[in-house]
Amino acid sequence: MxxxxxxxxxxxxxxxxxxxxxxxxxxxxxxxxxxxxxxxxxxxxxxxxxxxxxxxxxxxxxxxxxxxxxxxxxxxxxxRSAPGGPSDLAVATVNVGVRNSASGEAVRVIADNLDLLAAQELTPGGPAAKELNKMFKYHYQVSTVGLWSRYPISQTKPLDVGLGWPRALRAVVSTPKGKVTVYVMHLASARPGMTASRDASLAHARRLVDADASARILLLGDLNTATTDRGMQGLTPPLTDAQTEAGDGFGFTWPSRFPITRPDHILFKGMTATRAGVAPATGSDHRAAVASLRL
Structure with a gap:
């Protein structure tokens, strides 16, 4: 038997x-x-x-x-081991946690030596935004998502990814090696029996990427879609997953105490990933996704 x-x-x-x-x-x-x-x-x-x-x-x-x-x-x-070699852009994305009173400390640790940091679940004037404003010269925030940069930001635009309110943004970052179009997104949540909104926001994100003629595209954010979720086929391709390209291990980011999946992503086009990994985020229920890119 x-x-x-x-x-x-x-x-x-x-x-x-x-x-x-x-x-x-x-x-x-x-x-x-x-x-x-x-x-x-x-x-x-x-x-x-x-x-x-x-x-x-x-x-x-x-x-x-x-x-x-x-x-x-x-x-x-x-x-898998990281390809390594020289890189031109160090980036990260983190869901700081809307109820996280230590979000300022979290981003301070993560942002050290970064060129770009994308954050989600920000509160207006909250500790994370205040700390990042001190660390980076340039920033652009839309509602609960934001982008902080060591390089100038231009052509900024709030985006609605099908949620009825802006929870994403587009900006162009002028790096020493050229311009990079950056999207920061926080897509709808996905739960058993409740993926329709997430699927719709994924499709909206794909349309934005398809319509963008930029040579270099970087998409950072909490996509509420795991690397192994069929929904990711809507974005990879045309974009490449930095963790899959240059990270060791699965790079799980949620839940922070014992991560079992990866809803937080660094996706790109027109660049090469040299390193990728995960960093702790104090007080958040997510860990941060980090990567180095060569332009």
Whole structure:
């Protein structure tokens, strides 16, 4: 009996991993499941233990199949190393947490040695904005999102990504190596059975990117969409994920105490990622995503 259970569960796990994008959205459940897809790999050692208990070679082989599938899908993230080399732009994005009384301290630590920092869940005149205004010469804030820069900012524009109010922005940053068009976004939340608004805001973000003829584009923000969520296919491509390109590990950012997924992203076009990673953000329920880029 145990042998049959191991074989059946192994088959389900392998098919779920390999074919998750073919599974219907099921009212928004599947995209949320995809947000924690790498964690399904923990079922493999459990299945192997069960196979040993069952003393079945067939069950053991069956349990190894989802392990091979997982390794093919995610193994590169564990062995990947940053390309390194010279970089021209150090950037980060962080959801500071709207109820975070220590947001000033959080951004102060993160922003050290950065050229650009994007923040979400800002409060007007709150500690995070005040601290960043002291650290950076240039900034542009729209409602609860903002961009701070060591280089001049121009052509600023508030954006509504389908939420009915501006929770995104577009700006052009003039770096020593040329101009970079920067988007900062905080897309709608996604929960089981409630992904329609998030999906609509993702589609809106894609339309903005498609309509932008800039040679260099940088999209920073809390997209409420994990790297493994099917929704990310709407943005990568045409943009490239800095963590996937130059980060080691999965780069999970949420929840901060024990991150299990990555809704915070640094996406780009017309540049090369040399490094990427994650930094703690004091008091926030998110960690920050950081990256270095070569123009």
């Amino acid at each position: 145990l042998k049959r259970v191991v074989v059946a569960v192994s088959a389900v796990v392998a098919v779920t991993l390999a074919g998750h994008q073919l599974v219907p959205a099921l009212g928004g459940f599947t995209p949320v499941m995809e947000s924690v897809l790498p964690w399904i790999g923990w079922l493999v050692p459990m299945l192997l233990v069960a196979a040993v208990i069952a003393r079945s070679t067939a069950a053991t082989v069956a349990a190894l199949v989802p392990g091979v599938v997982w390794a093919a899908m995610f193994g590169s993230a564990l062995v």
